[in-house]
Amino acid sequence: MRTQDKVKQLQPGTVLEVVGTDPGLLQDIPAWCRINGHNVLETKAEHHEYTVVLQVGDPLVMSSTKASPL
16 A cells, blocks of 8 residues: 555645545545544545545554553
8 A cells, every 4th residue: 555655654634535446445545544533624535536634643643542462
């Protein structure tokens, strides 16, 4: 996933616009963001082009909120 590779290179708080032609992008990217601690700022669909604008989350915050095993 190119989005995942790009996000790894960015600082927390950076805004990234993901654009594609697959309508599944509007479900897949937000789901991935929820799992990985990023924020979806906007989604839109226009003329067979789909866009998700996300804000990169802080991986340190995300790792500290995961439950630890007993």
